[in-house]
Amino acid sequence: xxxxxxxxxxxxxxxxxxxxxxxxxxxxxxxxxxxxxxxxxxxxxxxxxxxxxxxxxxxxxxxxxxxxxxxxxxxxxxxxxxxxxxxxxxxxxxxxxxxxxxxxxxxxxxxxxxxxxxxxxxxxxxxxxxxxxxxxxxxxxxxxxxxxxxxxxxxxxxxxxxxxxxxxxxxxxxxxxxxxxxxxxxxxxxxxxxxxxxxxxxxxxxxxxxxxxxxxxxxxxxxxxxxx
DNA sequence: AATGCGGGGCT
DNA sequence: AGCCCAGCATT
Numbered sequence: 676x677x678x679x680x681x682x683x684x685x686x687x688x689x690x691x692x693x694x695x696x697x698x699x700x701x702x703x704x705x706x707x708x709x710x711x712x713x714x715x716x717x718x719x720x721x722x723x724x725x726x727x728x729x730x731x732x733x734x735x736x737x738x739x740x741x742x743x744x745x746x747x748x749x750x751x752x753x754x755x756x757x758x759x760x761x762x763x764x765x766x767x768x769x770x771x772x773x774x775x776x777x778x779x780x781x782x783x784x785x786x787x788x789x790x791x792x793x794x795x796x797x798x799x800x801x802x803x804x805x806x807x808x809x810x811x812x813x814x815x816x817x818x819x820x821x822x823x824x825x826x827x828x829x830x831x832x833x834x835x836x837x838x839x840x841x842x843x844x845x846x847x848x849x850x851x852x853x854x855x856x857x858x859x860x861x862x863x864x865x866x867x868x869x870x871x872x873x874x875x876x877x878x879x880x881x882x883x884x885x886x887x888x889x890x891x892x893x894x895x896x897x898x899x900x901x902x903x
Numbered sequence: 904a905a906t907g908c909g910g911g912g913c914t
Numbered sequence: 915a916g917c918c919c920a921g922c923a924t925t
């Protein structure tokens with residue numbers, strides 16, 4: 676939000692609207708049924724998003740189910756012993772995530788009355804929460820129009836809205852964050868952001884993208900370039 | 904801007 | 915068997 680909002684984006688509004696409509700339609704038919712999509716509990720969303728950092732969906736599934744069963748609320752996690760939390764995480768890797776999530780639960784208990792905060796700055800301040808995870812929590816738990824930008828989304832947006840000049844890498848990042856925010860349709864942040872992730876994970880993949888059946892073909896700068 | 908973190912996927 | 919990958923924190 677903040678910084679990215681100042682980036683000057685010139686966007687084809689017609690293309691953006693077509694992209695939104697097509698992506699949402701695609702998601703309604705093809706969206707995956709994932710455990711953390713069946714809840715709006717901000718705590719459980721936070722747990723799932725931390726687990727999903729650097730870890731694939733199929734691997735996270737079982738860990739997520741066990742974890743939220745063992746620690747159903749932020750209070751339960753905050754009260755747990757560190758060694759126990761570490762055990763619950765065993766096999767997932769990147770154990771700093773477990774320590775950070777535990778510390779985040781305690782921060783939420785102490786400083787936010789047991790509720791995951793709703794302001795970007797406060798979510799970002801939680802240990803182990805960066806810009807991606809903060810956006811995921813805000814949009815998936817609270818429906819806020821907060822942008823998310825992970826590898827999948829980065830790839831999808833880059834391909835469809837390819838930028839002509841690639842100025843500096845940092846400039847590219849700023850543009851992508853601004854783009855990720857600008858394309859969120861009003862009132863549909865949850866579905867749209869979920870759709871972006873699924874689309875990148877299943878159709879607009881890094882290797883062998885499914886361009887031949889892609890509903891975004893006519894809009895896509897990458898496809899236009901690859902076809903010619 | 905560059906690196907480490909743990910594991911899995913891909914070659 | 916070895917290389918590559920990616921959010922976040924740290925340097």
